[in-house]
Amino acid sequence: MRCLSLCMLGLAVLFLLLPSTGVMGPAGESDGAGELSATITLDPDEPNVDVDPQRGGVITFTGKVVTTQPRDFDFQFGIIRLDAVCTAGWRVTEIPVLTVTLSHRSPEFSVSVFVPQMTTATEKDQIQKIIISGNWTYEPGLLSGRIDPAEAFIHVDQVYQYSAWCEPGYVQTSPGGQFTVDLIVENQGNGDDEIDVTIDRRATMEDNGWAFIMPMSKFKVPYEGSVKIPVTVSAPTRWDGWRNVISVIRFSITSVQAAKNGDVAEDVKYSLYIRQRGVAIPGFEPALVLLSVLMVSLIVMKRRR
Numbered sequence: 001m002r003c004l005s006l007c008m009l010g011l012a013v014l015f016l017l018l019p020s021t022g023v024m025g026p027a028g029e030s031d032g033a034g035e036l037s038a039t040i041t042l043d044p045d046e047p048n049v050d051v052d053p054q055r056g057g058v059i060t061f062t063g064k065v066v067t068t069q070p071r072d073f074d075f076q077f078g079i080i081r082l083d084a085v086c087t088a089g090w091r092v093t094e095i096p097v098l099t100v101t102l103s104h105r106s107p108e109f110s111v112s113v114f115v116p117q118m119t120t121a122t123e124k125d126q127i128q129k130i131i132i133s134g135n136w137t138y139e140p141g142l143l144s145g146r147i148d149p150a151e152a153f154i155h156v157d158q159v160y161q162y163s164a165w166c167e168p169g170y171v172q173t174s175p176g177g178q179f180t181v182d183l184i185v186e187n188q189g190n191g192d193d194e195i196d197v198t199i200d201r202r203a204t205m206e207d208n209g210w211a212f213i214m215p216m217s218k219f220k221v222p223y224e225g226s227v228k229i230p231v232t233v234s235a236p237t238r239w240d241g242w243r244n245v246i247s248v249i250r251f252s253i254t255s256v257q258a259a260k261n262g263d264v265a266e267d268v269k270y271s272l273y274i275r276q277r278g279v280a281i282p283g284f285e286p287a288l289v290l291l292s293v294l295m296v297s298l299i300v301m302k303r304r305r
Contacts, residue, residue: 034069034070034071034143035069035070035143035145036067036068036069036078036100036136036138036143036145037067037068037069038065038066038067038080038100038134038136038145038147039065039066039067039147039148039150040063040064040065040082040132040133040134040147040148040149040150041063041064041065041066041150042061042062042063042132042150042151042152043061043062043063048155048156048157049115049154049155049156049157050157050159051115051117051119051156051157051159051190052117052159055117056114056115056116056117056118056119057114057115057119057156058112058113058114058115059112059113059115059154060110060111060112060113061110061111061112061113061130061152062108062109062110063108063109063110063111063132063150064106064107064108064109065080065082065098065100065106065107065109065134065147066105066106067080067100067105067106067136068105076138076139076140076141077099077100077101077138077139078099078100078101078136078137078138078139079097079098079099079100079136079137079138079139080097080098080099080100080107080134080135080136080147081097081098081134081135081136082095082098082109082111082132082133082134082147083095083132083133083134084111084130084131084132085130085131086113086128086129086130086131086154087128087129087130087131088128088154090113090114090115090116090128091113091114092111092112092113092114092130093111093112095109095110095111095132096109100136111130111132113130113154115154115156118190119156119190120156120190120191120223121156121157121158121159121189121190121191122154122155122156122157127153127154127155128153128154128156129151129152129153129154130151130152130154131149131150131151132149132150132151133146133147133148133149133150134146134147135147156190157263158189158190158191158193158257158258158261158263159189159190159191160189160193160255160257160258160263160265160266161187161188161189162185162186162187162188162189162193162195162221162253162268163185163186163188163268164183164184164185164186164251164253164268164270165183165184165270166181166182166183166184166270166272167181167182167184168181169272170273170275171233171272171273171274171275172274172275172277173235173274173275173276173277174235174276174277174278175235175236175237175276175278176234176235176236176237177234177235177276178232178233178234178235179232179233180230180231180232180233181230181231181233181272182228182229182230182231183197183228183229183230183231183251183270183272184226184227184228184229185197185219185221185226185227185229185253185268186221186225186226187221187222187223187224187225187226189223190223191223191257192220192221192222192223192257193220193221193222193223193255193257194218194219194220194221194255194256194257194260195218195219195221195227195253195254195255195256195257196217196218196253196254196255196256197214197217197218197219197229197251197252197253197254198217198251198252198254199212199249199250199251199252200250200251200252200269201250205249208236209235209236209237210233210234210235210236211233211234212231212232212233212234213231213232213233214229214230214231214232215229215230218256233249233274235247235274235276244275244276244277245275245276246273246274246275246276247273247274247276248271248272248273248274249271249272249274250269250270250271250272251269251270251271251272252267252268252269253267253268253269253270254267
């Protein structure tokens with residue numbers, strides 16, 4: 001009996017001294033599940049983003065990691081770590097660690113890209129991408145592996161935005177007077193643009209005696225550039241006594257480029273205020289009026305003699 005006990009004790013010591021084969025216990029059994037197969041999918045895969053030139057924009061991608069494994073174990077789960085980068089160097093949010101279990105094989109995630117303000121509209125050779133890659137490990141377990149990257153395109157839409165003003169910004173003229181102002185349109189959007197400049201109710205105003213001269217109506221305005229448009233205006237002349245009225249000329253600015261791109265842009269309005277002040281006597285210039293008064297005075301003086 002004593003010899004049997006010594007033999008059993010020796011076998012136990014020998015077993016403890018043997019190197020671990022990794023096939024027993026939770027870690028070994030987890031590794032026995034085989035390599036995890038993981039695929040990253042993104043939706044949408046080609047999004048656009050509208051960027052406010054003054055504020056910038058944010059675009060959020062959603063996706064999931066679809067996984068499969070050769071064998072299932074009740075005590076086992078997978079850990080997935082994802083990393084996202086943008087080829088433009090824009091800031092990207094971190095993706096939390098994902099967990100894969102028997103009942104949750106395709107964990108979902110979201111990631112946002114912050115597009116800086118004043119980002120120019122995307123040209124064909126300037127399309128940016130977000131690339132998401134990662135790796136997986138078993139818990140418990142020793143196996144790990146990489147996950148093939150997935151990517152999506154980021155297309156920055158063109159923003160059509162302007163500011164407009166006149167030099168001078170306020171005009172005072174006599175009835176029938178003529179003057180020229182410079183209408184200045186500044187491109188505050190994020191790309192080259194082409195605009196169409198018109199005068200609201202122009203036909204009606206011309207029927208009422210106004211006259212306008214513009215060199216053309218369509219103008220190209222480069223990114224961060226402006227265009228100066230000379231506009232000559234002739235005020236109407238009527239048989240009126242003393243006049244002191246304010247009239248408004250409203251310019252309308254429309255993006256031709258937006259229509260070419262299949263986009264919709266809001267029109268920009270600018271109003272020029274004109275004060276007509278003086279006496280309106282059609283057919284008589286001020287010099288002729290003075291000359292007529294002088295001649296009448298001379299005739300009266302001659303008759304008195």
